[in-house]
Amino acid sequence: MNSMKTKALAGSLFSLLLLTLLALPATASDSAAESDILLSVLGNANEDGAIDMKDVEYTESIILGSGNRTQFADATGDNSIDMLDVTKIELIKLGKAKELTLVDGVGRQVNVALPVENIIPTDYRTTETLLALGTGDMIVGVDRAFHERMSEFGLTELPEVAMHGQSVDYEMVLTLKPDIVLLPLWQAENADEIAKNLPDTSVVVMGLASQKSIDSDLTTMGFVLGKEAEVNELLSWMQGYEVLVEERTKDLKAEDMPAFYYEYMSGGEEKWWVITPDDPSAGQVAEGTGGLNIATGLAGTSVEVDPEWVIEKNPDFMFADLMKGFDSGPGKTKEDMENLLGKVLSGRPGFEKVNAVKNNHVYLVDRDIIGGPRWVIGHIFFTKCMHPELFEDIDPAEIHKEYLKKFHNLEVAGTWAYPLPE
Template structure:
């Protein structure tokens, strides 16, 4: 139970950070003078306009972050473009300016499994010198990448001494825990190490976070491929769901891992999943994640039930081939007292979906949900095939796993 509770806390911490939208973004790197999504010669031209007085200064114009805007900033922009800069100043996920020595060669990521998986997907696993212990213990898809790396404790409370011994240039962390890590930041800074809170799993900032790290690692092309993958599948979901009339959106009971625990407005599980995937929450009158009255659920008669699960709750996720445990949990869910009365059970619309499919590719997870709610809209889309493509393209491994029940091919 202790392990399960800890995993739930970790999942809650990351899911609460998730929002939506794959739109144009501003690259939060100093030197992006014209405030678009890249640093190129247009920024040098724009910077010259600032110096000449024809353009207004922008937040990111001070490329070398020395408090002045002058010809040295143009020189820094040219160095960034050529990949020869000696340091790079970014805005982290909290909005702090952080100056990082370049090239970036030594990274500790304490951002659960999401951080290490992103570095591996960027092709920068050789830069990782330490990771959160959770990633080593619970990320089977990363076994071949992390097997020789030391664990440095938890995401919220890492082992500071272990980190200092590794002598990283940066410690990458979740934004969610930043306010709890003032002591960690102070200790690292005094040792010449930068704490960089930057979430890769938040769709509304995914493109900026991925491309920012792409610049830090000199992996801009790889970062763009990750962004393009996400945008492509999120666009498919958005384009199809927007054609739905309100009466075509099913009434959904969303269960957050535990029996009769639902996620209403104000929770990431609801706000960033159901509206985007074309579902209406039968508990849209509650706030956040709460336990509900089983009788009230039956009265509200959902047309679909979507239960989120995690690997510690039931044997599932990457590397799993035995569907027995997840099938058993689904049967237990369906056979609850009085559930034979609800339409979701009568019509076999009860789905278990693993949030392991979320990670730093929210589009994959959302495609599972969108397809189960609207199989007719997504009859040409196979979420498992999309996930297989992601694993092959970005981790170079085969897709083996159990992420949903029933199997999406039956939806």
């Protein structure tokens, strides 16, 4: 009789649990945060920006059939959603998990042992982004381009293990024993091959230098590295200026938007390359700035065009992309940039007829304020050049100083954009 009562009580408790779980949201999107920022870690069952009790509850609802399966609900990565996933999520939530699985910037599932102590970014712009999170003591190796182009950020004593995400020195990396090696997006096709040569190392592809992906990838890496607070501070800073531009340009009509020509790698080869809106970094930075890109509709991210095509389009503004990073930036004066502007405009017969040149609306933009967290500085610069009347109180150079001081404790003299719009 006591046995029957016990079974009845257990059945009642299970029914109560079932009814409770059936009341949970039927889809993850209902319980997810409104933000488009995604934490790409297995265990983020409801696909919001955290791993917490809501993910435990949502995973239980999937098990009982009331919730829809989501990409990140399989916390153990075994292609099955069961109570083992619930346990794993609880361990992650409590900070007791010994390993987690992230989905990197190109969809690869990568296991990462916890806690992460040593990391190697193989691209200099990724290194800058990580330094903005206060990870200087975790970085044990850098790429040669970081020493050449960003020496102002320090780490001069660290060994060079790659060159701009390429030519990875496997022997050196294995000697340094990093927990994670970070590759930029353009090395995605080589990621699996690099991983084969680096056993016991998590090789992760992340777009920490790309405007299109930086918010979500920062959120994911911040979680993995235990730098959530630092990520939130950086994201808040970036989004504040992004919203500022959006608010001040939202009422512009098409007839108020000048046409612009954004040239890729100006001052380099004797070719004319145009950056399209499809470019996930520079092209996206120039979007939403109150202008119309003459390259809209062209296939590709950077496309070689005929000079006659640009002249025929007759853009009102020209932005010259300074990709190489040696002729602008730290230590460069306005005089240096004036000379560089003359060089960029030389050897362009017929270009003097273009509105951008006739009206002195040709601007130089260093890639350092286009990639990584500094993308918002370039974003504001583009907008102020084309609509100075909307940004009379905003100085991109001062915002740049603010970033360097706030996130790197640096004061660096130099010129990253020229001329500054009045």
